[in-house]
Amino acid sequence: MSAHGRHLTNLTLKIWRQAGPDTPGRFETYRIDSISDEASFLEMLDVLNERLIADDREPVVFDNDCREGICGACSLMINGQAHGPQRGTATCQLHMRKFQSGDEIVVEPWRATAFPIIKDLMVDRSPFDRIIESGGFITAPTGGAPDANLIPIPKVVADAAMDAAECIGCGACVAACPNGAAHLFTAAKVSHLNLLPQGQAERFSRVESMVETMDEYFGSCTNHGECEAACPKSISIDFIALMHKDYLKAKLANRRELSRT
Amino acid sequence: MDPALDAKIPAGPIEDKWDSYKADVKLVNPNNKRRFKIIVVGTGLAGASAAATLAELGYQVDAFTYHDSPRRAHSIAAQGGINAAKNYHGDGDSIHRLFYDTIKGGDFRSREGNVHRLAQVSVDIIDQMVAQGVPFAREYGGLLDNRSFGGAQVSRTFYARGQTGQQLLLGAYQQLERQVGLGGVRLWNRVELVDVVVIDGRCSGIVTRDLVTGEFHSHAAHAVVLATGGYGNVFFLSTNAMACNVTAAWRAHQRGAYFANPCYTQIHPTCIPQADETQSKLTLMSESLRNDGRVWVPKNPDDRRPADEIPEEERDYYLERLYPSYGNLAPRDISSRAAKRAVDSGRGVGPLKNGVYLDFSAAIQRVGFDTVWERYSNLFEMYERITGENPTKVPMRIYPASHYTMGGLWVDYELMTTIPGLYCMGEANFSDHGANRLGASALMQGLADGYFVLPYTIGNYLAPLLGKPAPGADHPEFKAAAFAARDRFQNYLEIGGTRSPDWFHRELGKIIWDYCGMERNEAGLEKALSELPALYEEFKRDLRVTGDGASVNQTLEKAGRVDDFFQLGMLMCRDALERKESCGGHFRTEYQDEEGEAKRDDEHFAHVAAWEWTGEPMKPVRHQEELEFEAVHLATRSYK
Numbered sequence: 057m058s059a060h061g062r063h064l065t066n067l068t069l070k071i072w073r074q075a076g077p078d079t080p081g082r083f084e085t086y087r088i089d090s091i092s093d094e095a096s097f098l099e100m101l102d103v104l105n106e107r108l109i110a111d112d113r114e115p116v117v118f119d120n121d122c123r124e125g126i127c128g129a130c131s132l133m134i135n136g137q138a139h140g141p142q143r144g145t146a147t148c149q150l151h152m153r154k155f156q157s158g159d160e161i162v163v164e165p166w167r168a169t170a171f172p173i174i175k176d177l178m179v180d181r182s183p184f185d186r187i188i189e190s191g192g193f194i195t196a197p198t199g200g201a202p203d204a205n206l207i208p209i210p211k212v213v214a215d216a217a218m219d220a221a222e223c224i225g226c227g228a229c230v231a232a233c234p235n236g237a238a239h240l241f242t243a244a245k246v247s248h249l250n251l252l253p254q255g256q257a258e259r260f261s262r263v264e265s266m267v268e269t270m271d272e273y274f275g276s277c278t279n280h281g282e283c284e285a286a287c288p289k290s291i292s293i294d295f296i297a298l299m300h301k302d303y304l305k306a307k308l309a310n311r312r313e314l315s316r317t
Numbered sequence: 318m319d320p321a322l323d324a325k326i327p328a329g330p331i332e333d334k335w336d337s338y339k340a341d342v343k344l345v346n347p348n349n350k351r352r353f354k355i356i357v358v359g360t361g362l363a364g365a366s367a368a369a370t371l372a373e374l375g376y377q378v379d380a381f382t383y384h385d386s387p388r389r390a391h392s393i394a395a396q397g398g399i400n401a402a403k404n405y406h407g408d409g410d411s412i413h414r415l416f417y418d419t420i421k422g423g424d425f426r427s428r429e430g431n432v433h434r435l436a437q438v439s440v441d442i443i444d445q446m447v448a449q450g451v452p453f454a455r456e457y458g459g460l461l462d463n464r465s466f467g468g469a470q471v472s473r474t475f476y477a478r479g480q481t482g483q484q485l486l487l488g489a490y491q492q493l494e495r496q497v498g499l500g501g502v503r504l505w506n507r508v509e510l511v512d513v514v515v516i517d518g519r520c521s522g523i524v525t526r527d528l529v530t531g532e533f534h535s536h537a538a539h540a541v542v543l544a545t546g547g548y549g550n551v552f553f554l555s556t557n558a559m560a561c562n563v564t565a566a567w568r569a570h571q572r573g574a575y576f577a578n579p580c581y582t583q584i585h586p587t588c589i590p591q592a593d594e595t596q597s598k599l600t601l602m603s604e605s606l607r608n609d610g611r612v613w614v615p616k617n618p619d620d621r622r623p624a625d626e627i628p629e630e631e632r633d634y635y636l637e638r639l640y641p642s643y644g645n646l647a648p649r650d651i652s653s654r655a656a657k658r659a660v661d662s663g664r665g666v667g668p669l670k671n672g673v674y675l676d677f678s679a680a681i682q683r684v685g686f687d688t689v690w691e692r693y694s695n696l697f698e699m700y701e702r703i704t705g706e707n708p709t710k711v712p713m714r715i716y717p718a719s720h721y722t723m724g725g726l727w728v729d730y731e732l733m734t735t736i737p738g739l740y741c742m743g744e745a746n747f748s749d750h751g752a753n754r755l756g757a758s759a760l761m762q763g764l765a766d767g768y769f770v771l772p773y774t775i776g777n778y779l780a781p782l783l784g785k786p787a788p789g790a791d792h793p794e795f796k797a798a799a800f801a802a803r804d805r806f807q808n809y810l811e812i813g814g815t816r817s818p819d820w821f822h823r824e825l826g827k828i829i830w831d832y833c834g835m836e837r838n839e840a841g842l843e844k845a846l847s848e849l850p851a852l853y854e855e856f857k858r859d860l861r862v863t864g865d866g867a868s869v870n871q872t873l874e875k876a877g878r879v880d881d882f883f884q885l886g887m888l889m890c891r892d893a894l895e896r897k898e899s900c901g902g903h904f905r906t907e908y909q910d911e912e913g914e915a916k917r918d919d920e921h922f923a924h925v926a927a928w929e930w931t932g933e934p935m936k937p938v939r940h941q942e943e944l945e946f947e948a949v950h951l952a953t954r955s956y957k
Contacts, residue, residue: 094592109817114864121558123598127389175869189498193491194450198370198768201448208459218452
């Protein structure tokens with residue numbers, strides 16, 4: 057059996073506090089005297105927040121919801137790493153057993169111009185929705201869809217599309233990127249849809265508008281690869297290559313269209 | 318029959334009801350649809366699919382979510398799959414069989430007409446989602462793969478790895494975002510419903526609170542659709558997401574919508590047990606693990622040896638012992654109660670003695686490590702992330718947890734509540750799962766309602782309203798509701814007590830879990846009904862919310878939700894007390910046979926209990942909708 061009932065003691069938390077988007081922020085230091093190593097990182101913050109309320113102070117604001125690593129609401133830079141030290145793990149699934157007694161833990165919001173701070177550790181990730189709006193879909197209005205088995209999809213294709221579709225839209229890729237680029241997020245959706253037969257009709261218009269919307273908000277990709285390392289779903293940067301290939305094709309295809317008129 | 322509870326089931330044979338309804342339903346001319354504004358609250362599977370579809374039809378749609386993006390809704394966490402009567406495998410599935418399985422799984426406490434329609438449109442859902450690019454699992458030939466699930470003898474469950482809910486939600490979300498881009502839907506994110514406005518007997522809109530600015534707004538519409546999920550978080554610890562709440566349904570209830578069968582809650586047998594006192598939620602481990610895992614506890618309550626040192630003959634494989642024909646695959650409610658009895662008898666395992674073992678060692682010996690690993694690796698890894706234990710070396714520990722709520726707002730065949738113009742879909746309504754939901758049916762119901770039912774039925778209500786003026790957001794009723802809501806939230810801030818909303822929520826959850834959880838009885842429910850009002854009084858007197866109401870304040874949000882959970886909790890216990898039978902997820906210890914199995918009372922309780930709000934949480938009025946079974950015969954479920 058593992059060391060159940062172990063407690064970590066004497067933790068120091070340095071947490072970014074910021075009252076609003078336009079007010080200056082600062083680090084505040086909190087002590088956690090003792091916490092079970094069975095607690096998740098967010099439960100450790102819950103404990104802190106309960107104590108802050110007891111002390112008549114305002115709790116730390118942070119986004120979170122499912123706490124199962126799938127909704128993508130949680131974020132947090134933990135000791136400079138998006139979603140903390142454990143690979144392939146969202147903050148909500150990170151547990152205190154990954155830390156040691158006496159540790160100092162620095163907690164910051166996602167750091168990216170495109171994700172302005174709302175309050176404390178909560179940021180505005182709505183540019184992701186703008187990218188989806190611009191083309192991250194297959195136009196298939198309700199009703200009138202053909203039988204689902206009409207188009208066989210090779211298993212390898214379906215599996216590759218699913219690999220890309222696993223993205224939870226948390227924004228860790230952007231936060232980890234020195235350029236604040238959203239290429240991994242955008243590429244995951246472009247690849248999911250462009251790999252599938254159903255996605256072919258809009259393949260090139262999709263990649264064009266999604267990439268160009270992305271460029272309105274986010275930085276450029278210079279192949280650091282930090283995004284893949286930070287991704288809680290371990291989505292491969294190969295999908296970025298796929299997106300670039302389709303984008304290039306789209307531009308060429310459109311030029312051909314233009315030359316016809 | 319209570320006149321308010323006319324379900325409006327179309328006449329005729331069960332197979333023809335939906336078609337004849339659609340043939341007779343009033344339509345709104347395509348050019349007139351834009352004259353109608355529809356509010357959709359909640360953007361999970363049901364809400365997103367409905368909002369997108371209504372906008373495609375041409376209605377003006379305002380959609381509301383308290384999340385930063387519709388993609389966060391808790392539909393996303395569904396693992397297993399979605400049922401549909403496609404019969405792609407030629408194994409004898411049919412619409413009728415899915416209909417019958419759902420009625421039987423619900424222990425004969427759901428409405429035939431609604432359930433049959435659900436089974437009918439299930440096939441359209443798969444077509445729709447594949448057209449949108451949902452990457453369902455495929456066989457090598459490229460056709461869709463299926464698997465089987467509890468309560469069915471056919472393979473009808475479509476899945477996308479262990480993330481079916483995620484892929485379906487993202488499909489609906491993308492369709493919704495397309496409409497946002499086209500201007501068909503106006504999306505309000507980080508906004509929460511705080512009241513429903515009824516004017517001259519019709520639902521005329523909602524009042525919301527902006528979670529970022531704290532501002533209250535009135536939104537008028539011709540119709541309002543609630544797709545706001547279930548109330549499983551009343552237990553505090555559940556597999557629901559942290560923010561899941563009953564507020565929208567409860568506010569509608571207070572404005573006149575009847576709340577049906579609140580005592581029907583589903584406890585899922587395979588969740589990771591609570592680890593310590595800081596625990597904020599429980600995580601589900603897919604039921605599929607029970608195909609290869611053996612459930613056991615030590616025979617001796619004082620046995621503290623590690624699992625591998627306990628010899629075979631000192632283990633109690635209690636499911637195999639009690640239910641030899643179903644063994645470890647006994648249905649959810651039965652497995653859950655058996656685990657509770659094992660733990661209650663002091664034979665629980667783990668440091669807190671609050672779980673039972675789910676042991677894969679026999680399967681590993683039988684088929685080899687690699688095969689078992691391939692089947693469950695994602696679940697094993699998730700388990701290890703949470704517990705720090707490797708379940709291929711140490712048996713998994715599991716325990717039942719609150720997972721889904723079958724009860725919800727009463728709706729008729731058209732999904733309209735008892736308030737004209739107010740609709741309710743998905744987990745938030747009560748209609749399709751009776752007293753127990755089958756696995757892989759929640760996703761099916763959410764999308765059936767949102768894509769294929771509501772977009773038809775809402776036209777029947779709107780068509781006669783064409784050209785008639787609807788009250789605007791400046792109507793005094795809106796102002797009064799917004800003022801009252803502002804007052805209520807201001808009050809939470811001003812109580813200045815000593816306890817946080819989470820503290821009260823935890824205490825509330827303990828009472829509900831102890832007395833209205835897996836097993837209920839009269840004495841316990843009476844006790845809950847005396848403790849709850851006292852705790853609620855304390856909440857109103859001793860609540861502490863720090864910060865202010867003019868920026869993000871998650872404590873304040875929580876206070877409003879816990880307030881509503883208190884009132885719901887009282888209704889749940891009242892409903893459980895009045896339903897003097899055992900059925901599905903509602904198990905009354907007084908009503909069981911000599912072998913401990915549920916005893917239904919069809920003579921007195923083959924009805925829906927729909928509760929009316931009177932202004933006093935402890936004094937609701939019970940109404941009944943009798944359930945009529947024409948297509949199926951009531952039978953006793955047995956899994957021996």
